[in-house]
Amino acid sequence: MKFPAIALAAAALLAGCTEITVPDQPPAQPGPATATPSRFDANTAARNFVTVVNRVEPVAERECRARLPRANCDFLIIVDDRRGQPANAYQTEDKNGRPVIAFTLALIADARNQDELAFILGHEAAHHIKEHIPRTRESATFGALVLGTLVGVGGGGDAAVEAATRVGAGIGARRFSKEFELEADAVGTIIAKRAGYDPVRGAQYFTRIPDPGDVFLGSHPPNASRIETVRRTAANM
Numbered sequence: 001m002k003f004p005a006i007a008l009a010a011a012a013l014l015a016g017c018t019e020i021t022v023p024d025q026p027p028a029q030p031g032p033a034t035a036t037p038s039r040f041d042a043n044t045a046a047r048n049f050v051t052v053v054n055r056v057e058p059v060a061e062r063e064c065r066a067r068l069p070r071a072n073c074d075f076l077i078i079v080d081d082r083r084g085q086p087a088n089a090y091q092t093e094d095k096n097g098r099p100v101i102a103f104t105l106a107l108i109a110d111a112r113n114q115d116e117l118a119f120i121l122g123h124e125a126a127h128h129i130k131e132h133i134p135r136t137r138e139s140a141t142f143g144a145l146v147l148g149t150l151v152g153v154g155g156g157g158d159a160a161v162e163a164a165t166r167v168g169a170g171i172g173a174r175r176f177s178k179e180f181e182l183e184a185d186a187v188g189t190i191i192a193k194r195a196g197y198d199p200v201r202g203a204q205y206f207t208r209i210p211d212p213g214d215v216f217l218g219s220h221p222p223n224a225s226r227i228e229t230v231r232r233t234a235a236n237m
Contacts, residue, residue, distance in 0.1 A: 060125035099128040119202030123188030
């Protein structure tokens with residue numbers, strides 16, 4: 001049977017990165033004259049991003065080295081400038097294992113303040129610090145092997161085994177995804193606050209996006225749980 005190799009390939013595809021996604025948002029409602037503007041102009045948004053990266057990156061690297069002394073903590077922070085990309089940030093690794101954090105242009109433009117950018121950057125760095133990519137990959141591989149084995153033992157052919165390993169990898173990859181997001185929120189809070197930002201204010205962007213709810217095998221926890229995690233962590237620092 002061919003399922004071990006297929007399982008590993010499927011797991012690698014599914015565990016390539018861990019994301020924090022900001023879905024399309026409804027138009028901002030008008031507020032008082034003193035309210036924070038819903039959008040900055042492009043130059044201000046770019047300056048905010050550069051300022052946040054310069055302040056948060058060294059803090060994230062120190063936190064990484066303190067928790068993972070043998071890990072690669074040299075974060076590469078990039079802008080994903082592909083056209084049409086939604087507001088999103090994600091953490092992945094390059095071919096040499098260097099941690100990479102990417103922000104799309106839409107997310108940089110959408111941020112209401114530097115605190116939001118700082119919290120999101122801290123969150124993505126935390127995915128690397130908490131080793132979520134290898135942990136997700138291991139879980140995906142295990143799920144693929146288990147389901148592939150069951151189908152293979154049950155007499156399934158190569159096509160059925162391949163389909164089962166892909167399903168198993170998907171289930172395995174999502175097994176701990178909500179827990180990982182909350183872990184990243186907590187460590188991201190610590191990083192943002194130590195960099196001089198207000199993570200509670202930064203986490204308010206959760207109030208502007210659709211709530212994923214507590215869906216079985218969903219990739220993200222309810223927004224209220226995430227905001228509470230940030231508040232609790234910040235209060236205990």
